[in-house]
Amino acid sequence: MTTGPLRMAVVGTRGQGERVAVPTIATSGAATLVGVLGSSTERTRAVADRLDVPAYPSLEALAGGGVDAVWLTTPNHLHASMATWLVERGIHVLLEKPMAIDVGEATALAEAVAGSSATLRVAYQHRFRPAHQQLCAQLRRGELGEIGRLRVHRHWKFPYFDEAPGTPPSAWRSSPAASGGWSINDLGSHLVDLALWLLDARSVTVLDAVFTRQFPGVENDTTALLTLRVGERCVVGIECSNVLASPGSLVEAYSPTGWARLTDSFDPVSTTVTSLAPLPVTTTCDDAYRPMLEDFAAACRGEPSSGATPAEALLSVEAVQAARRGGRYLEDLP
Numbered sequence: 001m002t003t004g005p006l007r008m009a010v011v012g013t014r015g016q017g018e019r020v021a022v023p024t025i026a027t028s029g030a031a032t033l034v035g036v037l038g039s040s041t042e043r044t045r046a047v048a049d050r051l052d053v054p055a056y057p058s059l060e061a062l063a064g065g066g067v068d069a070v071w072l073t074t075p076n077h078l079h080a081s082m083a084t085w086l087v088e089r090g091i092h093v094l095l096e097k098p099m100a101i102d103v104g105e106a107t108a109l110a111e112a113v114a115g116s117s118a119t120l121r122v123a124y125q126h127r128f129r130p131a132h133q134q135l136c137a138q139l140r141r142g143e144l145g146e147i148g149r150l151r152v153h154r155h156w157k158f159p160y161f162d163e164a165p166g167t168p169p170s171a172w173r174s175s176p177a178a179s180g181g182w183s184i185n186d187l188g189s190h191l192v193d194l195a196l197w198l199l200d201a202r203s204v205t206v207l208d209a210v211f212t213r214q215f216p217g218v219e220n221d222t223t224a225l226l227t228l229r230v231g232e233r234c235v236v237g238i239e240c241s242n243v244l245a246s247p248g249s250l251v252e253a254y255s256p257t258g259w260a261r262l263t264d265s266f267d268p269v270s271t272t273v274t275s276l277a278p279l280p281v282t283t284t285c286d287d288a289y290r291p292m293l294e295d296f297a298a299a300c301r302g303e304p305s306s307g308a309t310p311a312e313a314l315l316s317v318e319a320v321q322a323a324r325r326g327g328r329y330l331e332d333l334p
């Protein structure tokens, strides 16, 4: 059992590793950064020198270096194999989403976690936004009745951050094989996880999936519209896009006797929660990553956790893979 702050390494030194994992660890008492590993030795060393921590030359060196846990922020196609390797050595893993791009790999990873002393959670930080936690609690208590329709809408145009206009996505994001789908995994996988978590889903069926490919020069999906069946009586709508503008995100739940509508609940401030029970409230959340990391550390200590478990994250992989296999691509239609 791990006690005290986790001795945590970050694997992947660019994007999510540099922008999120490193500063989140630095501002949280739940973990201490003990080293970094990227794909390039030079860049790993440069980042490590700047942070004043060791640069690991390999995963083997990291595993031999007294590390309790890894925040794994490598590209999607590397998630399952690297996480499996780590948990088999008893190292806890906070794995960036998606868990895997293939159901077989995700299942093998879930089995590896079950057979090890390690804990794994998948980094679905939007679960930790107060508005989402509040709605989840209301739904679990049955206050809104039996939900027959849940809709999650979020668009976020690429490039997601203040990068030079016209910057193309990285090679792995542009590749359907390496990403497992672009908009559907960058954005949609979060929305699917949120919907399944809110509904406490045990299984999911994809009823319909429509994709577009509308980013110039990229043969990967940019908008995904999914219709899912959860349980016997709930139809879930997932809408995500990284090319289309939108006035803001929505999470909506409807039952014969109640409803809730969350506006902009994926954004840091100004979440409007309107619901039949209780009265409308506004919540703010400037950082969903810190509570996620704290929850992960608690899970590693064997304490209750609301982070995405392997079994839960596997459901999202199943939905995404089924949608991509059975879906229609607008540009391919006659």
Ligand SMILES: NC(=O)c1ccc[n+]([C@@H]2O[C@H](COP(=O)([O-])OP(=O)(O)OC[C@H]3O[C@@H](n4cnc5c(N)ncnc54)[C@H](OP(=O)(O)O)[C@@H]3O)[C@@H](O)[C@H]2O)c1
Pocket (backbone or CB within 6 Å): 011, 012, 013, 014, 015, 016, 017, 037, 038, 039, 040, 043, 044, 073, 074, 075, 076, 078, 096, 097, 098, 123, 124, 125, 170, 185, 186
């Ligand atoms: N939770 C969220 O909301 C969220 C947000 C953004 C991204 N993510 C996830 O984070 C992951 C990375 O996305 P990103 O935007 O950070 O991508 P990125 O900017 O391309 O960074 C990927 C990093 O992985 C490193 N890498 C690649 N192969 C490696 C290997 N074999 N061993 C060690 N490091 C390796 C790269 O090393 P070099 O620096 O040497 O090239 C790079 O630092 C994706 O799975 C994405 O879905 C999650």
